[in-house]
Amino acid sequence: MPAKSQYELEREANIANNLALFEELGLKEAVKDLGIPTAKLTGKRKAAPVRPKTLKRERAEPEAPRRQSRRLLTKLHPDPNETPEERKLREDALDKERIKQEDARLEAEEKARIAKRPRHDVLNFKTLAETEEPQELSWLTQTMEIVAQTSGRRVGDPEAFNFPDDAKHKTAVKYLREKVKDLKVVSRAKVTTNRVYCAVYHPEVTKDIVFFGDKHGQLGIWDARAPPDDVNDDDEGIAPDNREGGKYCRLQLHWPATSKSSISSIKLDPIDSHNLYTSSYDCTIRSLSFVSGSSKEIYASEDGVLICSMDLPPTGNEMWISDGSGGVSHLDLRQDKSHIRRYELSEAKIGCISVNPTRPNFLLTASNSRFLKIWDTRKLNGLPIESLDHAHRVGSARQTLNFESSIINKFLESKKGKGGFRGEWKHDKSASSAYWDPRGRQIVSTSYDDTLRLWDIESPVFRTDEVFPNLKPFCRIKHNCQTGKWLTILRAQWSPNPDAYPHFTVGNMDHSLDVYSSKGELITQLSDRTMISAVQAVTCSHPSIVERAASGNASGRCVLWAPKSLMVHP
The missing domain is CATH 2.130.10.10 (YVTN repeat-like/Quinoprotein amine dehydrogenase)
Structure with missing residues (x-):
């Protein structure tokens, strides 16, 4: 069986603490209504386990590299061997994209301002x-x-x-x-x-x-x-003076x-x-x-x-x-x-x-x-x-x-x-x-x-x-x-x-x-x-x-x- 992760250990500790608190307060029947397996409720009350020390989680395997757009990779990480003409074309494309994003932002802000203005029409x-x-x-x-x-x-x-x-x-x-x-x-x-x-x-x-x-x-x-x-169902319990x-x-x-x-x-x-x-x-x-x-x-x-x-x-x-x-x-x-x-x-x-x-x-x-x-x-x-x-x-x-x-x-x-x-x-x-x-x-x-x-x-x-x-x-x-x-x-x-x-x-x-x-x-x-x-x-x-x-x-x-x-x- 593989070793439990730090997250699973913390989760089990929280469950044990909550069960112990419910039993101490006499809420055993309420715990049953929550749908927790009865196996955890049988037997003598156990002392709450000591909460394990929180440790920094480590990844078992190295994270695979995320997929990225080849076009963006080319623009952000250019080929070191690119020619001056290619660099100019790349920078022009980046400028156009920035201008397009800025125009979209300004347009959204203007629409928001218009929505807040008084209405002057009929x-x-x-x-x-x-x-x-x-x-x-x-x-x-x-x-x-x-x-x-x-x-x-x-x-x-x-x-x-x-x-x-x-x-x-x-x-x-x-x-x-x-x-x-x-x-x-x-x-x-x-x-x-x-x-x-x-x-x-x-x-x-x-x-x-x-x-x-x-x-x-x-x-x-x-x-x-x-x-x-006609009185709604929601109003039936309300006194007439309060309706x-x-x-x-x-x-x-x-x-x-x-x-x-x-x-x-x-x-x-x-x-x-x-x-x-x-x-x-x-x-x-x-x-x-x-x-x-x-x-x-x-x-x-x-x-x-x-x-x-x-x-x-x-x-x-x-x-x-x-x-x-x-x-x-x-x-x-x-x-x-x-x-x-x-x-x-x-x-x-x-x-x-x-x-x-x-x-x-x-x-x-x-x-x-x-x-x-x-x-x-x-x-x-x-x-x-x-x-x-x-x-x-x-x-x-x-x-x-x-x-x-x-x-x-x-x-x-x-x-x-x-x-x-x-x-x-x-x-x-x-x-x-x-x-x-x-x-x-x-x-x-x-x-x-x-x-x-x-x-x-x-x-x-x-x-x-x-x-x-x-x-x-x-x-x-x-x-x-x-x-x-x-x-x-x-x-x-x-x-x-x-x-x-x-x-x-x-x-x-x-x-x-x-x-x-x-x-x-x-x-x-x-x-x-x-x-x-x-x-x-x-x-x-x-x-x-x-x-x-x-x-x-x-x-x-x-x-x-x-x-x-x-x-x-x-």
Whole structure:
């Protein structure tokens, strides 16, 4: 019998050690189930053999030479007797092969780069939902066909709910509290695969359709109270309260599917509820139409400037866009996307922009420079083009009028520019968001200084060209806004319902959803410790139903808050 190799000796030693350990632990029957021959298990327990010293393995026979290409051998190990002509031919052949390999490598790298670039062409639903099951896509089409195509945004009256005495305010707040204090979690689902960054509630009243944008450029469309499908075998052991509620579909609107394509904001078209806009960190804004079943690009920033926020006036004809370089761009949706006017309004990132719904020429910006500022866009749009040189006017792919801060400041100090800048307020730390309410009268801001602030600007001051006489907030609310690296920034969001007493929602680090009145009173804190164990960082409200709110967290799980009577169980 030939001598055992070192490998076989080590293997037998390992088997003996394992068998001894199993018997010591009383797992003899488990050893039998492993299929080890019973001969090794009979008799008395033997002491584990000493593990032999590991030795360097030696080959019993010399390894036979491997086969090699004669052509490569000739090129790499030339004949010492070759002539100069033969050497030149050989070296030329080697050079050609190196060039061919380098070209192949560069081509592969270029294909990889192209795959990571944003998609600028028109994309249909099939392409956007290529990772989804076909029935989910058909469900989306059928659902949106049922939904009426209506105006997506209503505005309020600046003088509405401006009661002369506190008694009427208290009555209105009491009515609002009765409406929202008992809202429960009636549906939950993991609508997006990654962290929720933004959300918007569809105005349809017969359904609860909510759109969520996530960290990797994915749009989740959730019909939160849709009747559930038949229960799968995998779900039979899950309690009804723990099953996913409603139906949802995921569309990969922005590409690549990484954090470089996070959806920074979602806006419904103010004049067509079957169309919505999404801005992304891939430096593009896309329009998604449920009528045509496609998505098209309407804007792409130059030089990779990060798009942070966008908003539209109620007419829906234009769009205002803020970016990470302190600029604000104006896009007329009735014109070709090549006609852009960009204004440098801050030395730091403008993370939020809001258009006054009742006075659309008043623009609100919040930036990392800590300032909240109000602008009159009629003056900004009046900046003379003659003040720009050729470099400012012509971009790499389209004509962009880029007004630098020095040009804007000089113009605002002139007689023609008077009234372009209306006021500012400096927070203690970065101002993460600021929004007009549906009446275009009040402002709520969120800041990293852990404070929510409220402003109430009366109508007469809008009618002049003078700087607002007093832009001091009338209310400050202490609120923990230290979300850190792994949570979406908290933003207080007004309810877009113009018929309800003005109120806003904001996420709470204590896992609740807080509702405040326009006077800064805490209406209620919605929470459910048995069903929610994460911060509801992103919030939104139904445009016309007071008893509806939705929220999303860092895992992509979303929640519908509504009266308990609307809860649907499988």
